[in-house]
Amino acid sequence: MPDPGLSPLPAGPPAAAARLGADLLLQALTGTPDAPPAPRAEPAAAPRWIPGGPSGLGATSVSLARRAEAPALPDPAPAPDPAATTAEQGHPIPGLYFHPIQEPDPVRVEEVSRRIKDWAVDEIQLYPEEWEGQFDGFSVGRYMVACHPDAPTVDHLMLATRLMVAENAVDDCYCEDLGGSPVGLGGRLLLAHTALDPVHTTPEYAPAWADSLGSDAPRRAYRSAMDYFVRASSPSQADRFRHDMARLHMGYLAEAAWTETSYMPEVWEYLAMRQFNNFRPCPTITDAVGGYELPADLHARPETQRVIALAGNATTIVNDLYSYTKELDIPGVHLNLPVVLAEREKLSERDAYLKAVEVHNDLMHAFEAAAAELAAALPVPTVLRFLKGVATWVDGNHYWHQTNTFRYSLPDFW
Numbered sequence: 001m002p003d004p005g006l007s008p009l010p011a012g013p014p015a016a017a018a019r020l021g022a023d024l025l026l027q028a029l030t031g032t033p034d035a036p037p038a039p040r041a042e043p044a045a046a047p048r049w050i051p052g053g054p055s056g057l058g059a060t061s062v063s064l065a066r067r068a069e070a071p072a073l074p075d076p077a078p079a080p081d082p083a084a085t086t087a088e089q090g091h092p093i094p095g096l097y098f099h100p101i102q103e104p105d106p107v108r109v110e111e112v113s114r115r116i117k118d119w120a121v122d123e124i125q126l127y128p129e130e131w132e133g134q135f136d137g138f139s140v141g142r143y144m145v146a147c148h149p150d151a152p153t154v155d156h157l158m159l160a161t162r163l164m165v166a167e168n169a170v171d172d173c174y175c176e177d178l179g180g181s182p183v184g185l186g187g188r189l190l191l192a193h194t195a196l197d198p199v200h201t202t203p204e205y206a207p208a209w210a211d212s213l214g215s216d217a218p219r220r221a222y223r224s225a226m227d228y229f230v231r232a233s234s235p236s237q238a239d240r241f242r243h244d245m246a247r248l249h250m251g252y253l254a255e256a257a258w259t260e261t262s263y264m265p266e267v268w269e270y271l272a273m274r275q276f277n278n279f280r281p282c283p284t285i286t287d288a289v290g291g292y293e294l295p296a297d298l299h300a301r302p303e304t305q306r307v308i309a310l311a312g313n314a315t316t317i318v319n320d321l322y323s324y325t326k327e328l329d330i331p332g333v334h335l336n337l338p339v340v341l342a343e344r345e346k347l348s349e350r351d352a353y354l355k356a357v358e359v360h361n362d363l364m365h366a367f368e369a370a371a372a373e374l375a376a377a378l379p380v381p382t383v384l385r386f387l388k389g390v391a392t393w394v395d396g397n398h399y400w401h402q403t404n405t406f407r408y409s410l411p412d413f414w
């Protein structure tokens with residue numbers, strides 16, 4: 001939250017920052033002087049527009065309004081060679097454009113995994129014993145540590161981890177595998193949304209609403225995870241998150257409506273739905289998890305919104321690609337980009353999948369170009385750090401999908 005004591009944002013970028021932004025854009029467009037641009041559709045080094053590492057400009061120049069400054073982190077180790085993967089770590093999708101990351105800090109992974117299980121079991125009674133294997137196999141601790149390497153403390157990481165678990169509980173229990181259904185979904189989702197966005201009503205009806213928040217696991221998860229988040233974030237960060245969750249719920253409803261009526265969307269319609277039924281609420285909390293705030297007016301700018309939307313879309317199509325075989329096994333038609341492409345563009349399963357990889361790569365390149373433009377146009381520290389945080393989330397999300405062999409496996413197309 002911007003502290004009243006903080007000096008206002010500069011009216012225009014200082015000269016050094018503007019030079020940096022221009023350099024970043026130039027580098028993004030032309031490559032570093034001694035390295036040619038990475039070829040498309042292949043694993044590449046970290047995007048060139050990102051200032052160097054968690055201790056770079058974005059991190060060190062940020063004024064933290066309500067929180068202690070993030071401790072300096074060690075320089076990142078070199079990213080692993082993506083060709084050196086094993087079956088256990090999973091293989092990246094051939095031709096996919098992504099950035100490999102260093103292994104998430106194992107000490108943090110262990111601690112987050114321990115704490116999230118305690119929360120799930122003791123604080124909110126999330127799942128019956130027989131779902132423990134599924135919970136463990138999801139590896140949410142590894143996921144969140146990979147996506148938020150700049151979190152100053154494990155408490156910060158827990159904010160993201162609880163929300164991730166809660167979001168998946170709602171998706172699984174209301175929409176999908178674990179008892180979900182499109183029938184009646186709108187009512188269930190709206191009532192669950194009130195765990196994030198409280199009902200203000202008369203004393204007569206308030207107790208029934210308050211009781212409802214404890215009445216099933218998805219609502220207990222939303223209520224508790226949001227409670228922690230609200231206490232640690234600013235009012236505008238919490239409201240940003242509510243808005244993203246309303247978008248997500250609207251996306252779930254469109255998908256459910258199409259399932260109910262057996263409607264096969266056009267490709268563009270599917271992509272529009274998937275922009276809402278999307279990971280977006282996860283990268284957009286990168287500043288709260290990092291212990292700083294991207295001010296609301298900078299977040300709301302159309303250029304920032306475009307970067308966020310493209311990042312969310314790329315990460316979500318990554319899910320469509322890695323979860324393709326899992327979703328083929330679900331009875332009935334489960335919409336994902338390769339399935340829609342095959343149907344609507346009359347492609348073989350393989351060609352549709354390969355085209356979906358291209359769509360993903362185009363989204364990634366558009367994201368990186370939009371981020372480079374924004375970094376050049378608005379090179380203030382919070383913007384640069386936020387852009388880096390979103391890009392890091394994108395890379396961590398890819399890492400988790402690739403390495404989660406408990407959950408995902410690749411089709412046999414190559």
Ligand SMILES: CC(C)=CCC/C(C)=C(\C)COP(=O)(O)OP(=O)(O)O
Binds near residue numbers: 171279319
């Ligand atoms: C964590 C979060 C905000 C999730 C929102 C929606 C969601 C579950 C996804 C974008 C993942 O897609 P999908 O439902 O297809 O997940 P799986 O393929 O079952 O892993």
Ligand SMILES: [Mg+2]
Binds near residue numbers: 319320323324327336
């Ligand atoms: Mg999926």
